[in-house]
Amino acid sequence: MRVSKVVLFDTYIPEKDFLYYSIPEEFTESADIGKAVVVPLKKSRKLGYIWDIEEIEDPEFEVYPILSILENIPPLSKPLVRLVNWISEYYSNSLYKTANYIFPSGVELEVLRYLKARDTVVEMSKKQEKIFLALIDNEMEEKSLKKSLKVSESVIKALLKKGAIEERFEIKLIEKKPRKHVYLSEKKGDSWGSFTIDKKILDLMKKPILLFIESRDERWKTYFEIMKHFYQRGKSILFVFPTIKSLIQFGDFLSQYVPFSIYFYHSFLTEAQSYSVFKVATTEQAVVLSTSKGLFLPFKDLGVIIVDQEENEFYNMREKEPRYDSVVVALKRGELEGIPVVLGSSSPSIVSFYRTIYREMELYRKPLFYRPQITVIDLRKDKTQEILDFYSLRKIEENLRNRRKVFILLNRLGYSPYIQCQDCGYIFMCPHCKSSLVYHLEEKIMKCHYCGFEMLPPQRCPVCEGYSFVYGGIGTEKLYRYLVNLYDRAKVLRIDSEVELQDETIIYGADIVVGTRLIEPWLDDEKIGLLIIYNLDNFLHIPDFASPEKTFNMIKRIIGIYKGREMIIRTYNPSHYVVRALKINSFGNFLNRELLNRKSLNYPPFSKIHQILLEDIDEKEILDEGGRIVSKIKEEFKDLAILGPAPYFPYFVRDKYRYQIIIKDNENLINSDFLKKVCEENRSPFSNLKFIINIDMREIIT
Ligand SMILES: [Zn+2]
Ligand SMILES: [Zn+2]
Ligand SMILES: [Zn+2]
Numbered sequence: 001m002r003v004s005k006v007v008l009f010d011t012y013i014p015e016k017d018f019l020y021y022s023i024p025e026e027f028t029e030s031a032d033i034g035k036a037v038v039v040p041l042k043k044s045r046k047l048g049y050i051w052d053i054e055e056i057e058d059p060e061f062e063v064y065p066i067l068s069i070l071e072n073i074p075p076l077s078k079p080l081v082r083l084v085n086w087i088s089e090y091y092s093n094s095l096y097k098t099a100n101y102i103f104p105s106g107v108e109l110e111v112l113r114y115l116k117a118r119d120t121v122v123e124m125s126k127k128q129e130k131i132f133l134a135l136i137d138n139e140m141e142e143k144s145l146k147k148s149l150k151v152s153e154s155v156i157k158a159l160l161k162k163g164a165i166e167e168r169f170e171i172k173l174i175e176k177k178p179r180k181h182v183y184l185s186e187k188k189g190d191s192w193g194s195f196t197i198d199k200k201i202l203d204l205m206k207k208p209i210l211l212f213i214e215s216r217d218e219r220w221k222t223y224f225e226i227m228k229h230f231y232q233r234g235k236s237i238l239f240v241f242p243t244i245k246s247l248i249q250f251g252d253f254l255s256q257y258v259p260f261s262i263y264f265y266h267s268f269l270t271e272a273q274s275y276s277v278f279k280v281a282t283t284e285q286a287v288v289l290s291t292s293k294g295l296f297l298p299f300k301d302l303g304v305i306i307v308d309q310e311e312n313e314f315y316n317m318r319e320k321e322p323r324y325d326s327v328v329v330a331l332k333r334g335e336l337e338g339i340p341v342v343l344g345s346s347s348p349s350i351v352s353f354y355r356t357i358y359r360e361m362e363l364y365r366k367p368l369f370y371r372p373q374i375t376v377i378d379l380r381k382d383k384t385q386e387i388l389d390f391y392s393l394r395k396i397e398e399n400l401r402n403r404r405k406v407f408i409l410l411n412r413l414g415y416s417p418y419i420q421c422q423d424c425g426y427i428f429m430c431p432h433c434k435s436s437l438v439y440h441l442e443e444k445i446m447k448c449h450y451c452g453f454e455m456l457p458p459q460r461c462p463v464c465e466g467y468s469f470v471y472g473g474i475g476t477e478k479l480y481r482y483l484v485n486l487y488d489r490a491k492v493l494r495i496d497s498e499v500e501l502q503d504e505t506i507i508y509g510a511d512i513v514v515g516t517r518l519i520e521p522w523l524d525d526e527k528i529g530l531l532i533i534y535n536l537d538n539f540l541h542i543p544d545f546a547s548p549e550k551t552f553n554m555i556k557r558i559i560g561i562y563k564g565r566e567m568i569i570r571t572y573n574p575s576h577y578v579v580r581a582l583k584i585n586s587f588g589n590f591l592n593r594e595l596l597n598r599k600s601l602n603y604p605p606f607s608k609i610h611q612i613l614l615e616d617i618d619e620k621e622i623l624d625e626g627g628r629i630v631s632k633i634k635e636e637f638k639d640l641a642i643l644g645p646a647p648y649f650p651y652f653v654r655d656k657y658r659y660q661i662i663i664k665d666n667e668n669l670i671n672s673d674f675l676k677k678v679c680e681e682n683r684s685p686f687s688n689l690k691f692i693i694n695i696d697m698r699e700i701i702t
Contacts, residue, residue, distance in 0.1 A: 107176070409519060
């Protein structure tokens with residue numbers, strides 16, 4: 001018997017990624033992998049995609065037939081189906097969740113029920129008779145019948161039971177239509193611009209290529225030329241960006257030149273808008289600018305995938321299922337489709353760059369022809385104990401006098417990151433997460449940034465009853481207030497996830513901007529004279545093997561965007577190799593030192609890092625089960641370095657403990673199936689332990 005495996009839209013059945021349905025005679029020609037179908041499930045009708053077709057002999061369960069094939073809904077290509085299978089296997093994601101992640105939103109089924117009287121005579125009540133008469137030779141849709149005759153379902157049911165009327169179902173597909181075309185750029189350009197690229201790049205594209213181009217604008221021009229090459233050959237182009245803001249900025253650049261509309265695809269679109277892009281991509285030649293999600297769009301004839309800022313850790317999608325690394329997925333899709341993949345970067349990830357050394361990937365490199373002057377402030381020598389050092393203050397004043405703007409990057413939210421009792425040293429902690437509460441001066445409240453818990457600032461210390469407190473550390477709010485007081489005639493602005501900006505353009509009018517990494521996209525303003533990295537150590541000393549790399553790359557990315565003259569880096573570690581390499585702008589110095597470290601500690605690219613996250617209310621349970629999991633893995637693979645179970649950061653969130661096991665797999669021995677099996681087999685009966693498997697991490701907090 002020929003059956004299809006169907007993955008349903010939005011209908012999760014535990015333990016079942018797909019259901020089997022038979023293929024009726026009438027669909028033998030049209031039924032194919034990747035086609036949308038309507039199938040029965042209990043008494044309802046469901047949308048789904050045919051995931052596979054196979055022969056099975058005498059199934060032991062009942063197999064219902066597919067009801068219809070929906071040619072209207074764009075099909076998924078076979079490489080795309082294979083990509084989803086691969087992601088679910090490689091990263092240990094459920095196939096159902098991964099498939100649903102890529103299914104189009106904005107389509108629904110509506111089941112219409114039609115009623116008609118039969119040619120029969122039965123006894124009936126007055127109410128029933130009224131309906132019966134209305135339905136003689138007159139088929140009516142349920143809703144309009146109920147409305148016009150004000151009947152209830154029970155009366156209809158009674159008539160059906162008596163056999164006086166009959167029902168018929170019709171399935172209607174509802175495709176939501178967007179009201180606003182925000183997903184579409186305005187057509188502005190009329191020519192193809194006049195940039196030229198090194199023809200060498202096109203030759204190199206037989207393999208995946210790493211475009212190591214330090215200046216963002218130069219990189220954009222190169223992308224444009226690559227796009228033009230493929231577009232003029234009738235191909236579609238997919239651009240992937242780590243943030244919505246960066247894709248919009250690139251869209252503004254592109255639409256100045258291209259003589260057609262480009263499409264945006266990201267999580268801020270409505271269902272109807274996303275569905276429009278989904279449909280266009282499958283039917284027309286299109287240029288789509290997307291966040292990671294676009295890697296799963298079906299395309300009519302995709303020519304090339306271009307991933308910008310491949311080094312950006314925002315591509316590490318591990319928050320929820322499906323968990324994956326966007327760069328790895330882009331390369332995989334390129335391989336499955338047989339098309340080139342371009343990874344662009346101002347400062348490539350260690351893993352990608354390392355692959356170019358072995359020619360698994362080609363390298364094209366173009367250094368920066370201008371760069372800002374970098375001044376490193378040694379905070380150990382700053383005797384003022386002020387919020388800002390003397391040199392920075394002098395430079396801020398100088399820039400304000402010359403009508404140049406100043407940006408300050410600080411990655412700490414709130415006013416004070418912690419409040420401490422002066423008598424006994426107690427630090428106020430969130431009762432649910434055991435992390436320090438952050439004081440917010442404007443709202444006069446202490447907040448937990450992990451769970452949202454809030455409380456009023458203390459009157460008395462709960463430990464020693466003391467009543468004098470230190471509002472310790474410096475957050476964006478404190479720095480902002482300090483600057484407002486200091487420069488009362490300057491327009492000072494704060495940008496972080498806790499301030500709502502009514503209108504983003506006010507950023508252009510500010511004299512001083514204080515903010516978290518959200519300021520990154522605004523640094524291309526030519527009126528900026530000075531950028532201060534408030535404390536590089538905040539980035540550098542996050543306990544993650546990748547934090548030197550992430551810090552170096554972030555600053556290099558900023559330098560690639562930044563058009564200002566000077567950059568001040570404040571640090572207590574001026575001799576750190578990241579600071580030294582930044583100061584002389586040497587990727588090579590950084591790379592050599594970093595590779596040595598990675599090699600000696602067995603981190604990527606010399607191994608793959610896998611993580612098992614364990615979560616439970618009961619800490620002992622985690623340690624017991626976690627311990628068993630570790631010894632089981634050690635038993636199988638004696639030579640691998642396995643760490644943990646060790647507390648993960650934050651260690652206690654929303655009343656649950658969190659631990660992690662880290663595996664350094666330098667022989668490529670471990671796969672997700674094995675880890676999943678070990679976790680499941682070592683679970684105690686009735687255990688509530690939740691485990692999450694993360695394969696092949698590019699960063700990890702230890
Ligand atoms: Zn806050
Ligand atoms: Zn105290
Ligand atoms: Zn909390």
